[in-house]
Amino acid sequence: MVYTYTPDDNARAQRIVSGEVSGANLPPKLANSLADRSGVTVVDADSADWRSVSLPSQNAFTADVAARLAMNLAVDRRALVDDVLGGRGAPAATPISAVYGENYEPAAQFTVDVARAGTILDRAGWVRGPSGVRRRGGDKAEFTLLYPADDTLRRDLAVAFAAAVKRVGISVDPHGASWDETESRLADDAVLLAGGEFPYSIDSQVYSALHTRTPGASPFSNPGDFGSPEMDRLLEQARASAPGPANEARYREIQRLYREVPSSVFLAFVHHTYAVRDDGWRYDPPVLEPHAHGVVWGPWWNLPSWRR
Template structure:
């Protein structure tokens, strides 16, 4: 971990927000303030897609003793690791005696139905491209599956998806599935109740080793400052907070601050229908003109790392230290001058009557994205580029990404470097998320190299391919990656012993941080 964090937490000291009938002082529950909307408990929509969920299990799950490396992927619903039985073909045996929370038995048919659904166009999952390397998946009797890949890569990277009962799969867009609000999984907890402002999970007693922590109460608190206030007053046991707000708890008695490394990036997408952003020289100049180190220190209060591409140093030999952008305002200015973007009377550059200007939209409820957007705009002003920042809803952002930039985040599946990089840098393919390279820009040869890397086995040769990918991207970037964000959490303690946090994906909140493995918690007394 980046900052030391005590491996104990207090559960059940909440003064408010508890489920009906629960004593506020109960020692077997925890109350957590969640910034995201409650519901959408559906793996098809990305819930638990990195193998961490109290409700669902994948065939494999991440495991590590800290956040300084990519986790190992170990059997969860799989009885053992995948076995290669033919070129690009693998067999995965499944555990016996596993049941879903509705009492039905888990078998190979559920795995096949889940994986076929996630790539079904009718389901419109939004994460289908993450599973493109899986060509076919079939039952091999009731307790095993076989899968064929279009790549030499090990399939473990694609086996973290939460498995749902085959009976719950619908031939309809996942956003309309009953599973969103009535989840059924094999995980250690089940949903007891769901309201717009509160979700209550309870431990399943039908498992061989039921969790010691009996109840999890998620309270919906979208405002960052309100979550901080609830932790301060003891009304909740913990919350995820932006770095600056979390820092305010650093010396607060009875409250621990956790800072967890992630491959979660923030960056600026660039609109295809904007003449300035569509100019490769302009995109290169913006990447050189932004001071990423200053953003990390000022906006993230040091809780992050500069990002030039989606590949962080944690990817070890695949990381290319020589393909990182260094801040050089003079060079950025020269690039724009040479490309014909000349400074106008108001300080904004112009070429052929077109201003070097574009809107930059961000989610109005996210103070970190707001601050990054404002800081980026300030950097751009110094090189003669006008960036007009505005907070709004995702509904509006989704409809304007071809004419406006957006302050985006990514890194939803960081335990696979292919998934971390492919959608972010490749030109758009059928089924791509609207947030995957929205401008659809690329560099010569980049798509071909990404495709080759995706189809190749891990090892030194593929590490070299990913280093070359970064090198090609740095010559003609498609967007402006800014920083890898370290996730910050505050929690009241002590009371429970738990595992150290692991390297986190983009999707964090209170499913992650100190609470990523609640079933393993044991009381300290």
């Protein structure tokens, strides 16, 4: 078994097409484009790996909870999954996906409603200016959205998000950046974040993303530090409680509360996609995968199971 490191998405795809490698992790649409190539199969795996737009605290527009609610209503997540992820994913309203069973609250999902988003902004005093971008006093409904410059999937999600909120008078400027640059700008700019590093614990999936910031927390955990005492209380109770019906109800309440006062704009749960050459091997199907994936997951997660 030989592993090679090829950070560029298109370079990995070309190595699959040429037969130089037998498999690679690829963004969903790029993987789909190889599906008809001779001998190439696309395998996808469920994940709790989310993508979201964190919102900065030092921007007057994103600091307004009405603006955050309006943006959540302006995004058509199903269209985003279909267009950007090639159908290989699921809409996300919170960090909790349907894979968590009774912990998941279907009623907490956002349904796209552009008209209501506009009404919420109007009532909050954000009115369209001559350029079409909303203003309130001297503040404009605009911000920069950073994404890792070498991540084509996050780039495409950032562009799709910007197009969605433009319809309601919000100007978003997607910008590729290094992680060092991004960390220094968290208070002023939005970031296309990913999470779900430890999906087998629902507490790890939710607590750092939704709780107000705690000492020693990663700078990328709820960068805007938005939240509420009630949300913090529920998260702390859930963390201290054993699994079971009572805690499942508590996590459903967390999602309903978040829907009223969102801190970010969660976009999608990304299915991890792999282009694989059929070399005659049979192997165990993929399992639920964390945010970190690649060739240690997918078809390769359990090498001792491989048989010819």
